[in-house]
Amino acid sequence: MTILRTNPSAVAPLAHAHRKPKGGHVGARPGLPVSLIAVIAALGVLVVSAAYTHGRGAGSASPWPDRGYWLGEFLIVAPVAARLFSRAKIGAAAAGGLVLVLTLAQYLVQICYSPTSFTFPDELWHLRSTVNLINTGKLFTVNYALPVGPRYPGLEEVTSAFADITKLPLFTSGLIVAGVAHVIFVVALFLIFSAVTRSHRLAGIAAVIYLSTPDLSSFDSMYIYQTLAVAFMALALLAAWRATDGAADFKSLAIATLAVIATVVTHHATSYILVTTLALLTATALISRRRGTAVRLAVLFAIGAATIAAWVYFVAPGTIAYFAPTVHAVEQGFKHVSSSGPSSGSTSPTAPISDQALGILAVLAISALLPIGWLRIWRQARNQPWIVAMAIGSMSWYAIVAVRFAVSNGSELAGRASTFVYIPACLVVSVAISRPVFIPRTGRNTVAVLAALVTVLVLVFDGLINGWPPFWERLPGSYQASGFERSVNPEGIAASQWALSALGPGNRFAADQGNYPMMASYGYQNPIRNIAYLYTSSQFTSSDQRQASTQRIHYLLVDLRLSRLLPASGRYFPIDPNTGRYKHPLPLADLTKFNAVPGIARIYDSGNIVIYNLLGF
Amino acid sequence: MRYSNLDVIAIFAATVLAFIAVLIKLPTLIVAPLGVALFVATGYVWTETLLDRPIGGLERAVVAAGLAMIVPVLGGLVLYALGVPLSPPSWAGLMATAALGGCAVLVIRRRIGALPPRSESSTLTATPIRACALFGVAALVAAGAVLLAREGAAHQHYSGFTQLWISPDGSSDDLVGVTNHESGTTAYRLVIHQTGQENSIYSLTLRQGATWTHAISSGNRERIVADLYRLPVLSRPYRYVDTSGSSS
Numbered sequence: 001m002t003i004l005r006t007n008p009s010a011v012a013p014l015a016h017a018h019r020k021p022k023g024g025h026v027g028a029r030p031g032l033p034v035s036l037i038a039v040i041a042a043l044g045v046l047v048v049s050a051a052y053t054h055g056r057g058a059g060s061a062s063p064w065p066d067r068g069y070w071l072g073e074f075l076i077v078a079p080v081a082a083r084l085f086s087r088a089k090i091g092a093a094a095a096g097g098l099v100l101v102l103t104l105a106q107y108l109v110q111i112c113y114s115p116t117s118f119t120f121p122d123e124l125w126h127l128r129s130t131v132n133l134i135n136t137g138k139l140f141t142v143n144y145a146l147p148v149g150p151r152y153p154g155l156e157e158v159t160s161a162f163a164d165i166t167k168l169p170l171f172t173s174g175l176i177v178a179g180v181a182h183v184i185f186v187v188a189l190f191l192i193f194s195a196v197t198r199s200h201r202l203a204g205i206a207a208v209i210y211l212s213t214p215d216l217s218s219f220d221s222m223y224i225y226q227t228l229a230v231a232f233m234a235l236a237l238l239a240a241w242r243a244t245d246g247a248a249d250f251k252s253l254a255i256a257t258l259a260v261i262a263t264v265v266t267h268h269a270t271s272y273i274l275v276t277t278l279a280l281l282t283a284t285a286l287i288s289r290r291r292g293t294a295v296r297l298a299v300l301f302a303i304g305a306a307t308i309a310a311w312v313y314f315v316a317p318g319t320i321a322y323f324a325p326t327v328h329a330v331e332q333g334f335k336h337v338s339s340s341g342p343s344s345g346s347t348s349p350t351a352p353i354s355d356q357a358l359g360i361l362a363v364l365a366i367s368a369l370l371p372i373g374w375l376r377i378w379r380q381a382r383n384q385p386w387i388v389a390m391a392i393g394s395m396s397w398y399a400i401v402a403v404r405f406a407v408s409n410g411s412e413l414a415g416r417a418s419t420f421v422y423i424p425a426c427l428v429v430s431v432a433i434s435r436p437v438f439i440p441r442t443g444r445n446t447v448a449v450l451a452a453l454v455t456v457l458v459l460v461f462d463g464l465i466n467g468w469p470p471f472w473e474r475l476p477g478s479y480q481a482s483g484f485e486r487s488v489n490p491e492g493i494a495a496s497q498w499a500l501s502a503l504g505p506g507n508r509f510a511a512d513q514g515n516y517p518m519m520a521s522y523g524y525q526n527p528i529r530n531i532a533y534l535y536t537s538s539q540f541t542s543s544d545q546r547q548a549s550t551q552r553i554h555y556l557l558v559d560l561r562l563s564r565l566l567p568a569s570g571r572y573f574p575i576d577p578n579t580g581r582y583k584h585p586l587p588l589a590d591l592t593k594f595n596a597v598p599g600i601a602r603i604y605d606s607g608n609i610v611i612y613n614l615l616g617f
Numbered sequence: 618m619r620y621s622n623l624d625v626i627a628i629f630a631a632t633v634l635a636f637i638a639v640l641i642k643l644p645t646l647i648v649a650p651l652g653v654a655l656f657v658a659t660g661y662v663w664t665e666t667l668l669d670r671p672i673g674g675l676e677r678a679v680v681a682a683g684l685a686m687i688v689p690v691l692g693g694l695v696l697y698a699l700g701v702p703l704s705p706p707s708w709a710g711l712m713a714t715a716a717l718g719g720c721a722v723l724v725i726r727r728r729i730g731a732l733p734p735r736s737e738s739s740t741l742t743a744t745p746i747r748a749c750a751l752f753g754v755a756a757l758v759a760a761g762a763v764l765l766a767r768e769g770a771a772h773q774h775y776s777g778f779t780q781l782w783i784s785p786d787g788s789s790d791d792l793v794g795v796t797n798h799e800s801g802t803t804a805y806r807l808v809i810h811q812t813g814q815e816n817s818i819y820s821l822t823l824r825q826g827a828t829w830t831h832a833i834s835s836g837n838r839e840r841i842v843a844d845l846y847r848l849p850v851l852s853r854p855y856r857y858v859d860t861s862g863s864s865s
Contacts, residue, residue, distance in 0.1 A: 056770065115763060231683065
């Protein structure tokens with residue numbers, strides 16, 4: 001990789017190899033057309049859909065749905081990756097088309113997982129906020145499960161505008177909004193990579209590697225505020241690049257400004273990352289002595305920082321309290337490490353050995369490739385502020401690896417951070433890995449290209465295997481106790497809808513991990529999280545009674561299936577002191593004890609679900 | 618360089634039609650495509666106005682989609698600050714204003730020659746018929762995949778259930794209710810015991826999804842127990858509720 005002397009802000013593609021081509025030059029012949037790859041990817045989606053359908057039926061014990069799922073994913077991912085690593089020429093349209101095909105196919109896979117309603121807890125909470133906005137015509141309504149959510153109403157605004165104007169159902173409107181936002185995000189990343197490296201192929205490879213981000217198929221593409229915010233963030237950075245690449249472009253600066261403000265009012269964490277990125281870019285531009293670039297980036301940074309400060313102060317002061325427990329957990333985690341060694345990390349059920357091995361392999365691969373990428377950037381592009389900023393940003397990869405292994409529940413924190421950390425990391429890894437692709441093929445070089453392709457596939461499949469959904473919910477299927485999507489079922493929804501119609505909204509409710517998202521969204525109740533004590537003893541003691549009174553719990557939901565099934569997620573309750581330690585289901589007597597307590601009325605019974613009224617004492 | 622303003626005319630027409638369709642509440646079949654066109658028009662017109670550099674179609678599409686989403690996010694805040702309820706007419710008015718405002722700016726900029734001519738790279742390249750056909754096949758296969766998934770989810774087997782409840786009905790009475798979700802017509806017997814009164818017995822036959830309710834006077838705060846039997850089994854209640862100790 002060399003720097004284009006005519007344009008100091010550009011990085012030449014790796015096609016400028018050190019050796020003269022002897023054989024066929026890279027890009028000399030046309031490759032597999034994108035349209036044909038699109039057909040193969042669509043077939044992959046069909047195979048995954050068939051696997052899901054089989055999984056929903058009686059085939060849960062059969063290995064075929066699982067195998068079908070992986071075959072489908074292979075059909076989606078492998079042709080795109082192979083085309084990007086092939087010798088065939090690839091232009092902007094082809095590379096962009098491949099990224100688009102891959103992104104759309106993966107989004108369709110996600111729709112096929114849950115094709116009739118939202119089922120992920122955070123989606124249900126945003127659905128509640130959207131329903132509130134549509135019903136009241138007002139912003140900032142109360143959301144009991146996610147109190148800070150309505151203070152960042154961007155997603156709900158776009159969805160309610162779309163649903164109100166088109167008259168399409170809310171679920172369909174939400175899927176369209178989230179899908180368009182997801183495509184904007186990934187394609188804008190590709191365009192940024194492409195602009196920064198001046199190589200469509202390199203950008204395409206980086207975008208494919210980005211697919212390995214653990215949360216890409218959940219928090220970055222579901223009906224969740226981060227999905228829309230990261231789209232605005234990527235748009236802001238793309239416009240910022242246009243505004244700072246060469247002559248001043250004030251219209252691009254205007255687009256970037258609008259996107260920055262939209263990010264701030266849509267999602268807290270994403271806006272902080274965006275402003276930090278703008279600060280980093282400003283610093284690297286100053287170091288590279290690009291005053292004009294630095295000034296424009298500094299203006300965007302100042303606008304972003306000022307908007308965040310104003311928004312948190314005037315509109316969303318609860319944001320600080322919202323983040324306090326997370327910051328505290330990280331702080332405590334590192335303190336714990338310094339005093340007594342690393343924590344066990346994840347509190348989720350232990351994944352199969354093969355999944356864990358692939359995860360470790362992927363971590364090692366990225367950790368080893370990043371320094372190689374930095375070296376190449378240092379040698380050939382160290383005066384280009386954007387790619388230097390990417391290199392500096394990619395160092396945060398090691399921080400999330402440390403959080404994953406050092407902090408209690410660090411896997412979740414690392415997963416959430418990965419959305420942002422993987423952006424620079426994937427670009428640097430692609431710089432490190434893709435050099436053989438740009439030089440003429442010899443026997444040894446062909447092996448190197450194949451090794452690079454296999455590495456990319458390992459990273460992508462690690463993202464699919466160790467990302468979302470987790471291994472215990474990879475395929476949709478029968479009910480699971482205390483899971484996520486598979487705990488959302490008609491009986492739970494019916495109980496929640498009954499609670500809203502019969503009891504009214506906002507009652508303080510005790511419910512288990514599986515039912516509380518439904519109670520908060522469909523039921524619009526106020527679920528209390530610290531309620532494990534109510535369900536884990538055979539007696540309802542006076543101490544329990546006092547604590548329930550202190551927490552002002554009005555109603556208590558008991559799901560008798562907790563006495564028959566172990567918790568899929570490792571915990572039965574939102575805050576569960578026994579997380580990861582359950583060896584047997586809860587004793588039935590612990591759940592039915594309320595029937596004999598004076599002052600507690602049994603007001604609802606649907607077989608598995610019973611609701612008690614605690615207002616009597 | 619002279620510009621054709623056909624695109625502006627098309628945007629103007631789509632915007633006005635969409636706005637009217639929302640106002641007079643036309644059916645979804647008509648208003649849905651017009652509503653989508655309104656979002657596309659807003660994104661397109663502002664992209665044309667603001668992006669006067671020679672950039673590719675993919676980037677133009679991304680910016681257009683992003684701007685179409687930014688308008689309701691920031692515009693919604695402005696409407697809310699002005700005290701305007703966020704209802705279908707106000708959303709449609711916001712998007713229409715943004716689209717028509719963009720049209721006006723675009724036409725003026727084109728008239729005064731402020732926009733440079735479009736370069737090759739910013740125009741869509743012709744796609745061969747074979748490629749179009751293959752993309753069409755891909756779209757059909759993908760649509761089939763989603764339909765298959767919807768069918769699978771719609772027909773997923775869940776064990777049926779019956780809801781029995783007792784709750785305040787807003788007056789001094791309690792409301793006892795039964796809803797059948799047993800995947801078929803089901804016969805029940807409901808026995809209601811009230812302290813100091815004779816048992817009330819009701820025979821119910823409910824279709825799938827049907828609900829039966831009955832108000833019970835509970836002015837004396839007496840205990841009410843309702844036992845629901847699923848016929849023909851009468852040996853033990855299928856569901857029961859009990860207001861023992863309840864203050865309601």
